Amino acid sequence: MRNLRLDICYDGTRYRGWQRLPGVENTIQGKLEQTLSRILGEDIEISGSGRTDAGAHALCQVANFHCESTMPCPELLAQLRRYLPEDIGIYSCKEVSERFHARLNSKTKTYRYRVWNSETPCVFDRRFVYPMPEKLDLEQMRLAAANFLGEHDFSAFCANKKMKKSTIRRIDSLEIARVREEVVFTVTGNGFLYNMVRILVGTLLEVGMGQRSPESIPALFGAKREEAGHLVPAQGLCLMEVTY
Amino acid sequence: MRNLRLDICYDGTRYRGWQRLPGVENTIQGKLEQTLSRILGEDIEISGSGRTDAGAHALCQVANFHCESTMPCPELLAQLRRYLPEDIGIYSCKEVSERFHARLNSKTKTYRYRVWNSETPCVFDRRFVYPMPEKLDLEQMRLAAANFLGEHDFSAFCANKKMKKSTIRRIDSLEIARVREEVVFTVTGNGFLYNMVRILVGTLLEVGMGQRSPESIPALFGAKREEAGHLVPAQGLCLMEVTY
Numbered sequence: 001m002r003n004l005r006l007d008i009c010y011d012g013t014r015y016r017g018w019q020r021l022p023g024v025e026n027t028i029q030g031k032l033e034q035t036l037s038r039i040l041g042e043d044i045e046i047s048g049s050g051r052t053d054a055g056a057h058a059l060c061q062v063a064n065f066h067c068e069s070t071m072p073c074p075e076l077l078a079q080l081r082r083y084l085p086e087d088i089g090i091y092s093c094k095e096v097s098e099r100f101h102a103r104l105n106s107k108t109k110t111y112r113y114r115v116w117n118s119e120t121p122c123v124f125d126r127r128f129v130y131p132m133p134e135k136l137d138l139e140q141m142r143l144a145a146a147n148f149l150g151e152h153d154f155s156a157f158c159a160n161k162k163m164k165k166s167t168i169r170r171i172d173s174l175e176i177a178r179v180r181e182e183v184v185f186t187v188t189g190n191g192f193l194y195n196m197v198r199i200l201v202g203t204l205l206e207v208g209m210g211q212r213s214p215e216s217i218p219a220l221f222g223a224k225r226e227e228a229g230h231l232v233p234a235q236g237l238c239l240m241e242v243t244y
Numbered sequence: 245m246r247n248l249r250l251d252i253c254y255d256g257t258r259y260r261g262w263q264r265l266p267g268v269e270n271t272i273q274g275k276l277e278q279t280l281s282r283i284l285g286e287d288i289e290i291s292g293s294g295r296t297d298a299g300a301h302a303l304c305q306v307a308n309f310h311c312e313s314t315m316p317c318p319e320l321l322a323q324l325r326r327y328l329p330e331d332i333g334i335y336s337c338k339e340v341s342e343r344f345h346a347r348l349n350s351k352t353k354t355y356r357y358r359v360w361n362s363e364t365p366c367v368f369d370r371r372f373v374y375p376m377p378e379k380l381d382l383e384q385m386r387l388a389a390a391n392f393l394g395e396h397d398f399s400a401f402c403a404n405k406k407m408k409k410s411t412i413r414r415i416d417s418l419e420i421a422r423v424r425e426e427v428v429f430t431v432t433g434n435g436f437l438y439n440m441v442r443i444l445v446g447t448l449l450e451v452g453m454g455q456r457s458p459e460s461i462p463a464l465f466g467a468k469r470e471e472a473g474h475l476v477p478a479q480g481l482c483l484m485e486v487t488y
Binding site: 009010059086088091119121126128 | 301364
């Protein structure tokens with residue numbers, strides 16, 4: 001069996017997220033598996049580096065799958081580009097070691113969240129930003145963000161209430177930048193819980209609006225979901241990079 | 245009568261162009277006039293700085309209209325933002341001198357044309373680029389582009405065969421830049437004929453592919469439409485700026 005790695009981007013607007021679910025059409029994983037199975041003539045199951053939410057995007061998602069087919073990678077790449085819909089793109093397809101697993105071997109992930117922080121409507125990138133015109137204090141948000149660095153119990157930042165596994169994660173960097181009309185959050189860590197980035201951004205936005213203080217952040221570690229901020233919409237979220 | 249100026253942007257993907265046409269739904273002008281007429285309770289006719297093609301975009305189109313209404317500009321702006329579809333945005337609405345006319349007073353216009361020059365599919369900006377993976381010689385294209393500067397008879401670059409008015413236009417600058425996977429054309433001039441930018445870009449792309457020489461350009465001035473290059477698709481085209 002060969003083990004193939006795909007580097008993928010997608011506009012998640014019309015999808016129900018990455019993960020294939022029984023009875024749910026239009027998931028990224030489902031669409032990729034369906035297309036690969038047809039091209040290769042065998043049942044393909046792929047593993048992504050992680051799930052992305054319904055409506056969230058990926059500038060670079062990584063996945064791998066095993067197959068019997070001996071089709072050369074350049075040909076498979078060309079066929080994928082031909083048959084996939086225009087909102088899913090493949091950067092590369094290459095054979096990797098039998099031991100490579102997109103999810104289990106990932107070391108860090110980087111997500112970006114884009115807030116359109118202006119009264120002017122966002123016309124061209126409207127599917128990729130969260131419009132929020134309220135005045136935001138970036139200095140306060142950055143003070144708050146510094147508290148997230150390092151290893152913490154992110155239980156309050158996990159929307160899965162039945163989570164039985166560890167809710168401890170490590171955040172390596174969390175940057176907040178103003179880029180013209182946008183406020184852009186870029187966060188890198190060793191892994192993220194369900195909805196974690198979106199709740200983290202929601203919490204920081206509450207700091208930016210003066211509803212929370214930067215000093216209130218440490219008390220959220222190990223706390224209940226209700227203690228942290230609101231969940232911002234998926235459309236502003238994009239998986240940017242996975243490292244191995 | 246007050247004279248109001250609107251600065252507008254739009255994603256032209258689902259529109260039949262700027263100009264209102266009898267029996268044609270979904271033009272930008274038509275949608276703006278309909279929305280303004282409803283908000284102000286009177287029949288509004290607007291003048292744009294110029295027409296844009298079906299499927300072409302505008303980062304900054306300028307228009308003006310006369311009205312009896314005394315509604316303050318900030319209120320009208322808020323109402324427009326509320327009632328216009330999400331693919332039309334209004335930057336500003338302000339009262340201008342009775343003599344201001346968006347089309348007749350315009351001094352220069354700047355258009356941008358984006359070519360996605362890569363085998364990798366363009367996922368996020370797919371509605372705003374023309375995908376063309378062929379290898380392009382930018383040096384040759386720049387040599388060719390220099391010939392367009394100044395005043396020339398652009399008859400060969402006008403898709404309107406019944407054009408009775410002058411086909412002489414002046415081009416002030418024409419830049420070709422590679423920006424990651426894209427080749428971006430930016431052209432400024434005192435006015436553009438029907439499809440002129442798209443035929444000009446098509447001609448330069450033929451130079452880039454070695455099908456024409458830079459030295460062959462001057463012979464196109466005053467020539468027939470067939471002599472110039474092909475028409476590239478509207479989706480890559482965007483009106484960037486109008487000066488007065």
